[in-house]
Amino acid sequence: MAIATPPGEGGVAIVRLSGPLAPRLLARLYGRPRVYWESHKLYYGPVLQADGEAIDQGLVVWMKAPHSYTGEEVAEFHLHGGSALAHLLMQSCLTLGARLARPGEFTLRAFMNGKLDLAQAEAVQQLIQSRSLVAARLASRNLLGHFSSQVEQIRHDLLDWLALLEAEIDFGDEVPGLPLEQSLQRWTRAHDRLERMLQQGQGGKALADGLRTVILGAPNAGKSTLMNLLLGRQRALVTDVAGTTRDTLEEPLVVAGIALLLVDTAGVRPTTDDLVERLGMERARQEAAQADLILWVVDGHDPDPPEPEFYAAVFDKPHLLLLNKADLGLAPWTNTAEVAVRLSLLEKEGAEPLWPALEKWVQRLAGQQHDVIRLTQRQWESLLQAQQSLLRLRETLEAGMSAEFLALDLRAAAQALGQIQGLNVSEEILDRIFSTFCLGK
Numbered sequence: 001m002a003i004a005t006p007p008g009e010g011g012v013a014i015v016r017l018s019g020p021l022a023p024r025l026l027a028r029l030y031g032r033p034r035v036y037w038e039s040h041k042l043y044y045g046p047v048l049q050a051d052g053e054a055i056d057q058g059l060v061v062w063m064k065a066p067h068s069y070t071g072e073e074v075a076e077f078h079l080h081g082g083s084a085l086a087h088l089l090m091q092s093c094l095t096l097g098a099r100l101a102r103p104g105e106f107t108l109r110a111f112m113n114g115k116l117d118l119a120q121a122e123a124v125q126q127l128i129q130s131r132s133l134v135a136a137r138l139a140s141r142n143l144l145g146h147f148s149s150q151v152e153q154i155r156h157d158l159l160d161w162l163a164l165l166e167a168e169i170d171f172g173d174e175v176p177g178l179p180l181e182q183s184l185q186r187w188t189r190a191h192d193r194l195e196r197m198l199q200q201g202q203g204g205k206a207l208a209d210g211l212r213t214v215i216l217g218a219p220n221a222g223k224s225t226l227m228n229l230l231l232g233r234q235r236a237l238v239t240d241v242a243g244t245t246r247d248t249l250e251e252p253l254v255v256a257g258i259a260l261l262l263v264d265t266a267g268v269r270p271t272t273d274d275l276v277e278r279l280g281m282e283r284a285r286q287e288a289a290q291a292d293l294i295l296w297v298v299d300g301h302d303p304d305p306p307e308p309e310f311y312a313a314v315f316d317k318p319h320l321l322l323l324n325k326a327d328l329g330l331a332p333w334t335n336t337a338e339v340a341v342r343l344s345l346l347e348k349e350g351a352e353p354l355w356p357a358l359e360k361w362v363q364r365l366a367g368q369q370h371d372v373i374r375l376t377q378r379q380w381e382s383l384l385q386a387q388q389s390l391l392r393l394r395e396t397l398e399a400g401m402s403a404e405f406l407a408l409d410l411r412a413a414a415q416a417l418g419q420i421q422g423l424n425v426s427e428e429i430l431d432r433i434f435s436t437f438c439l440g441k
């Protein structure tokens, strides 16, 4: 038993019960006695506490096993929010024999009862924790089983191959071994698919965690002003002293439903005698190298164009060139900059051209990555393990080793993939996964 709705004030609060006792408690605490209950039907009426006194008018529903989230008998009470009435009702359920659910216990049971595989169960948590629309969409694809079925396809192929090898091991005399060429074909297919999933995983990570959006430019160009403007608050120090920002600053931001990780950096210039500034500049360069998107801020009022170093840093990266300080008048060299946004970050109106340009870039980047997968750390590690086993298998194949050795590597790869779906996963690992869930899910 748990409250399934978030704590605090709200329209409704839902108390959910799962297990054999659930229907009995439902019948006991619903104020209009019924002889016959229909599954998955909402009933409106008084909800009672254990001593029979009505505490609310609400909706109740029974979901007959196995047609419920957990696969068990499930009952729900939909009461008025916030959580005071829900707590009162839970007290009654406790006295009538129910117990509090542990974090993630409903989903754990759904997994145990075969309603979801482990990757789907993890997707439930990913979905709940999504901070952007895109992250949520990726999680729901996992919940629908897109990722699991890709894993299953590879595993299925590997098990097919393993069956052939095992036949060869058991009946070597009658069953001829697979010709090397065919084995290599099978290997390549599995390996390429796995490799692609790892790549898709990398893309999914960037999208779900936030596209690393690095603000880069010379000292005093207006980088921190841009950071503050995007965040809508004074996060970074802004002064007219060149070299104000020393260290990198990171803040999350959502643009057009897509999560970004905004990074303000120290201004970069060709040389400096200041050790701290040099270290800051080093970090800025590292950040630029890792960026998914660079917001390149240039003081357009400066009579000199930017240092060539910047062109090199942004050359092969998605970037947006922002010619700032337009309010002071842009220098003649800016006319040659074709794809640039001319703006003044000092006031809101002057900064307006920033938004459509940024949204366009972010959407383009996210669009390029529509074919991505959001992986948990555990899934990522299992895929890597499978990849390692496949690489070993390749060596075993090329060394012309016998079927027994091939089977060993093949089995290891299939097992690593099976772990993603929750096959042969230890209780300890399950505990670790489900203990990070919120209560009531």
Ligand SMILES: Nc1nc2c(ncn2[C@@H]2O[C@H](COP(=O)(O)OP(=O)(O)OP(=O)(O)O)[C@@H](O)[C@H]2O)c(=O)[nH]1
Binding pocket: 217, 218, 219, 220, 221, 222, 223, 224, 225, 226, 237, 238, 239, 240, 241, 242, 243, 244, 245, 246, 265, 266, 267, 268, 324, 325, 326, 327, 328, 343, 344, 345, 346, 347
């Ligand atoms: N006139 C004008 N001044 C601006 C504009 N944008 C920023 N500034 C000013 O330029 C100065 C430097 O701004 P910052 O945002 O601190 O610049 P920065 O790039 O972060 O500088 P460092 O951290 O030193 O590398 C501040 O005095 C800002 O007020 C603009 O559009 N027009």
Ligand SMILES: [Mg+2]
Binding pocket: 223, 224, 225, 236, 237, 244, 245, 265, 266, 267
């Ligand atoms: Mg700064």
